[in-house]
Amino acid sequence: MKTITIEINGKEIEARPGQTVLEVVEEHKLDTIPTLCHSPNLKPYASCFLCVVELEGKPNLVPSCATPVFPGMKVVTRNERIEKSRRTALELLLSNHYADCVSPCMEGCPAGVDVQGYLALANMGDFKKAADLIRETNPLPGICGRVCVRKCEVVCRRIDVDTSVAINDVKRYITDSPGVYDDDPVREPSRGQSVGIVGGGPAGLTAAWFLGKWGWDPVIYESLPKAGGMLRYGIPKYRLPWEEIDKEVDYIRRAGAEIKCGVEVGVDITLDDLMEQHGAVFLGPGAMEGKGMMVEGEKDTPGVVIGVDYLLEKADNPTPTEGTVIVIGGGNTAVDVARQAWRVGAEKVIVIYRRTRAQMPADPQEIEDMLEEGVQLLELVAPVGIVKKEDGSLKALKCIRMVLGEPDASGRRRPVPQEGSEFDLPCDWAMPSIGQMPFLTRLLKGSKHAPKVSRWSTFDIDTTTMKTSIDGLFAGGDAADDGPTVVIDAIADGQKAAKAIHAYLLGEEIPAKPFIVTKEFWERPGQKELGDIPESPRRKMHHISVADRVGNFNEVATGYEFEDMTHECDRCLSCGCLAFDWCDLRLYSEEYGADLGHYKGKVRKHKVDERHPYLVYDPNKCILCARCIRTCEKVLPISALGLINRGFKTEMRPAMNDPLVDTSCIACGNCIDACPTGAILPKFAYKSRAALAAKPEQSHCALCSIACPITVNTISEGGYYIGPSGVAGDYLCHDGRFCAELFIKSTRLVEPQKREGMVHSPLGHKEAYELAAKGLKTAVEQYGPESVAVFLYPDLSNEEMYLAGRLAREGLGTNNVGSIALLETGVCSGVLDSSFGFTASTADRSAIRDADLIICNNLDPQDELLILSMEIIDAVKDGGAQLIVTGSAKNSLDDVATLSLDPMRGRAALMWNGLIQRLIDEDFFARDAIAEMDGGEAFLADANPYDSSQMEMVTGVAAKKIEAAASMVAKAHKVVVIQSPDRSHDMAPGDVQVMANLALLLRNRGVRGDLILPSLAANGAGVEVSGADPVFQAGRVPVSNGIAGARSRKELLSMLKEGQIKAALILGEDPMATDRTASYFGAIEFLAAVDWAQTETTQFADVAIPGSTFLESEGSRCNFQGEVVSFNAAVETPSGVKSWEVLVGLAAELGLSVGPDFDAISAELDQTVRDNPKNALDLMWNTGQDRSWDGTGSLVVADVEAQAAPVLPAYSVTSRYRSEKLKVGLQHYRVGARI
Structure with a gap:
């Protein structure tokens, strides 16, 4: 490609035409230019003016994100002028940024303890991690949990609702929990000094x-x-x-x-x-060193003891103190001295304080406890002298009464002596506790x-x-x-x-404090900003009775119960920003030394919008960069977000300022990743919200066949969230981002169980394997191997399905292995083998971006395969492709479609067959050329019996629309057909073969035609190649005749319906959840089930064994492009045993040797697939090879008829999650609430 020469920071650089200055600088790593409104996968916007640079010949600075390169241009990316401009841009944004980078409690704590963070961890039950988080700034959490003065609670915003959160009491609960002191702290290697x-x-x-x-x-x-x-x-x-x-x-x-x-x-x-x-x-x-009362005679009078000295003396030797004790002071030391004296036998204890109780600096709870123990408090009293007995010992304390005057430097009203109010206070001991030095x-x-x-x-x-x-x-x-x-x-x-x-x-500089913004810099939030928060009374600390305190030093406060702790954690308002660690506005402000107060003036103050079930929007943090809006435009045909109002009042809001949940928003959450400041954040499936350190693990999503890359961020056991891969241009749908709610909130099957009647009893794993194997083998012995079956949902990993196939064939001697979900569709195994010689997509997603005509048949991608929908929308909007959408109901892509075809259910194949016939009749597809193709003559002989008017009547599609579709096909040069092979809603007999015929005919004419087959199940493409099918064993080798059982999906379904299956092992499917499929198991005598959640099937099963989710186990799956995609165990499975390990255990009980470990199983399957020369590895088991299809194959006579398939139910927990959400609507759906 031709390049142009430019100069950046005095260095000559070769750039490509069309690149921007920013792109060139980033590509060549010449500098790090700050940006806020820019995103590499969005068109330049140039609104924040943070990325400005100097361009020779231009008097003003220019935005590098929107400035294209040209020959000979000279650019400077950093100097004093540029940095000042960037700092000004940041300060202008900050001037209207009414937000909290950290919580007020964290700011209020002198040690900067992350209170919000450890409350969140405690609420998740991870007390060790909560304690470690405290120790990051305070290594004495157990001590502070008992004696801290709670400066954090003084500034708690909950006070404006009812009372502060009991932060310190939660801290004590954390440190009283088992295990928080058991490990050794992590220490860097010794530096030798x-x-x-x-x-x-x-x-x-x-x-x-x-x-x-x-x-x-x-x-x-x-x-x-x-x-x-x-x-x-x-x-x-x-x-x-x-x-x-x-x-x-x-x-x-x-x-x-x-x-x-x-x-x-x-x-x-x-x-x-x-x-x-x-x-x-x-x-x-x-x-x-304690301070005295500053009165004459105190130092040489027996009975006058400095309070600190008294505490020190009694700390390890609590000898009795008799008589009356007067303690002088109002701080914690004074209260401690008084309560100590009461415990060691003092008959009367009196505390005198020169101000009122309300002004005492001691902890209010300690004062209350002191009074509860019978200590007297004399307010507005101060000592002025000593009264001695004849032997020189203490007789009384001469005191004077005080009145409150004007405030002193501390803000408290100054105590002023009241003339003529002196009096003697008889005592045996006087203990000044008025300070130390x-x-x-x-x-x-x-x-x-x-x-x-x-x-x-x-x-x-x-x-x-x-x-x-x-x-x-x-x-x-x-x-x-x-x-x-x-x-x-x-x-x-x-x-x-x-x-x-x-x-x-x-020999280094001390790191500077992080740059932070607080709302109090402008004004403490009021009721309008806080919103309607229901009152929730603070839980009191539990104490032993006063009677149990007499004469001993037993700890008075006994701590919280678990329910108290979680209640207080739930009361936390989570004021601090979750984006603290990655907020670009904060980080750049820190880097460029922005002055928060430089342009201080009027500021917008908004209530945080939490009405959306999955998103939190804080308008106060929005900097109007529009990245969320522009991202939404890529996701949806019409964006759910926009800018409203003008000037200073401009806001990012949905159109008409409606609640976001009431718009076209599909809760994909891609706006979260687009936002540079945390103005849009997710609601998590776990309790509480805080900016917590998370362990990231790269993996993939297994909720559909796209297998998007994901990052699983684990905070604690049971506390994790999912985000995109981090690669620019990688997006997620709602299911991929928020499926953690399903796994966290569902009722998990955590230990094996057996059912006897209606009673379920727990088992060990070994015992469960033995019981399951025994039940299956008993059926084989009584009824023959054809009476048992292994069923599995096609979202299992290749390795799990491979093991399932081996269990069936080698362990039980039956060929009855398959997916009830696939059996029910009626689609036969190897449906395109006769057409292409393989059954797989002929192209990957890049073909969509390159197409000039896209045909979507039996697919509603926005709801079912969002990332594919985005590819299609992008191809239409930016690539100029035409789009034909086919469906019996309104389709989410209708708004961007060039043509929408609406055949009656079950008639789409007839319609497309008629369209092909029309193109033949118009000689677009020449008959002579077709006759020379494999299967061409038979194809031509199977003439379409309907003319255009009859076709309109049979399919319900206007003849003009079919004519228009045919014309679009005839004019196209690159055609991509996207057809779901397992979606029942608009499935029509023969539809996949008809679309394959169209692709072959186009290729034969010299037009690039491709067929993409995205299944709704995550691993539909891996079922046959892994051997979990009655037609194919592992490696997609056809099953031999020497094994009992079904030879096709149709036959296996028939055997099941007719009651020939007497025992079954079900992996991940839940047929008992619907009457339709539950009726198939009327003759079952033994059932074993493996699943990660409690389901109707695990409840019905004689033996139920916990499995793992795709987040909890390593494995591989074949995506819709035929790529073998790896999955990692990102989180721990609650049972401690993964699904493949369960299958290995079952195999051992059936006398089958597999493994010994996952890598061996995976390698064995991989080699088996590669050993079959008939497999088109680049299309169906692609591990990095270049993909190629030569466009040849055989035309087939598809069994096309006007017959609507039944709309099938969801057959697994995950598929039910996806389908129920669509039925109920995001604003109403909740995990666990069945419809």
């Missing part, structure tokens, strides 16, 4: 966790006997049992941390020693590495890097910056410090 960590509290433990996981060797120096810091020695065991701390500490050890307890830095080892021994040092000594003197004494210290006696640090004034020395937790806070803040410090140390040791 250590990091010293001073303090084994939450900050130090967190830093050690992350550094250990990243391959460093952290060493914690803890002065106390055990690690945990204030977690262990400052929080009583009834709130935080030591066993929980030990679990967390041990897990951190297993991540690579070494913990040296009883080693005080500054006493046992110096800070200088640490700086010398380690690559970096983190200081997290905590703040265990670090004690750094011994740690830093004499050290040449002593960092700067603030006026609050805390380390002076850069809060973004946690660096101190000394190189290589970092600090965090209660001893740094603004001093003591809460556990989750210390964890956040440890996490930040670990990242900074990691970067420091590698």
